[in-house]
Amino acid sequence: MQTLGIAITGSGSAVPATFLDNQGLMELVETSDEWITTRTGIRQRRLANVGESLTDLATAAGEAAIAMAGITPQQLDLILLATSTPDDLFGSACQIQAKLGATRAVAFDMTAACSGFVFGLVTAAQFIRTGVYQNVLLIGADILSRWVDWQDRRTCVLFGDAAGAVVLQANDSDRLLGFELRSDGTQNDCLNLPYTPDATELLPGVVVGRGNFQPITMNGKEVYRFAVQQVPEVIDKALFRANLSVEEIDWLLLHQANQRILDAVAQRLNIPEQKVISNLAYYGNTSAASIPLALDEAIRQNKIKPNDIIAASGFGAGLTWGAAIFQWGR
Template identity: 45%
Template sequence: MGTGSVLPGNPVSNDELVARGIETSDSWIIERTGIRFRHIAESGLTSSMLGAEAARRALDAAGLAASDVDLIIVATSTPDKVFPSTACLVQAALGVSGFPAFDVQAVCSGFVYALTIADKFIRSGSHRRALVIGAEVFSRIIDWEDRRTCVLFGDGAGAVVLEASEQPGILATALRADGSQHEILEVPGNIRNGHVEGSPFVHMDGAAVFKLAVRVLGDVAQEVLDQAGLTTEQLDWLIPHQANIRILQATAKRLQLPTEKVVVTVDRHGNTSAASVPLALDTAVRDGRVKAGQNVMLQGVGGGFTWGAALLRM
């Protein structure tokens, strides 16, 4: 019914990272990732604050008030607190209460996981309208001395409003995970007795992530197309997790999908984890590329290892 997104502060360019003392270059980052800018939340700005603002914009686009919603699901790996959930904090910020609000932790696949869960709630008949949000302040779990990871990530939030309808807008979904691959992308630290035990920063085996991501994204895309009885040729837009331009290009090639049908925003905001898919969706809706009646596939892949896809008819 509506989409919304928000990016905090001003864009930070690759050259600005170099000026801060990170041993890299603009050309190196662009060539390997396609990223030109990222946004970094100022101190005190949290995932729930970003999520609430994205939600307000999605509600405005839908012509609805927060009181019209009866479910909030937030996908995040960077919650404000250990508890309560970020979703409960978003609910409070929107000035509503009395209905379920909870978080989903599937890292960069989080939004697709959350969207799929909301779809099941609505299809069951128990709920009519849902806010589904992806919100992250990933800059706070990045080691800014590790150029392999610090150039990749940024902060932001995106949201959509779903509403029950006799004409399904979500045609097919599929969620997958392989916990045996958790070590290729993880934050291995935890809080114990008031102290951080282990590393509190993102650790990633880039080559392993690339190889696995391209394979599983291709497989899950075909899975949801088969569920819906559609072919790749009938797909108007692919909106994948905005992690790395090379992964996006390789996935499109595997699907034999023209690159002109892939929505790419990674150059503007880097990898925003669970926020990246709704950010890209909102961008494409608002600039007029994504139109009513079109078939759009959303994809996520991330730490866990998790992945999934949702096929929509807008």
């Protein structure tokens, strides 16, 4: 079977209309605009209302990416949804497939939290490189507001809701130049959205767990330390696999978690500020959506141009982290 290359030919994004700024948060918890801005760089975040679904956001982002790529939904072979917050615990990708009318596409969810888009990009590329599929829609989407404790000022200031998408297509030259993926389950307790069972006795001696997921908990200092240490290293490894130097990168596109992390990683890699893409001031941490959301904005602003080399890196719960070096367009 002939090995093909991949090209990323379309991007799209969608965010809820409702936004909550730092002044609004001051009415919920003891905090201030200055405290949030200096520690995170976030000024506002978008929140899905009770009637908005992840499926709707993801479908809208997917439609925009498909349109930019110049294909129809019926030409899609695969829809891959990276999310930690599906509408249905069994998965939401098939609902998106139905809403798009992508009748030929197989669809499934994958979960790698804030690393989900980078992990999904590498996963989608393998289906194309082996010649199995030609056109893949990759969506990163999360509605984290469903799982935030709005009385916990350490976490409620951070998260927002969004969806971002890209279309990957078979291509003569391979535009995914290199990647590196990592996991470390020994640090799992640094960032959790845990299931807590409620014991229910069905019959004497037969006890099952019924319950719900608890709100997000995070050890911010440990996550910051982990990201600043591991992300530059994984980008270096991905660049090595791509046979490129840091100086050849046009854009650094990190998971939009915290402006201090973005600044620290860029500094360690000696990447100038003007090459760092950042939009977290307006959206907060949108987990798997953050990289494709920032990518789509930069493309539509004509910031990112065809053939630009982008170093993207996701990091988060698991703990998981990874980097992918790719060129935009064919």
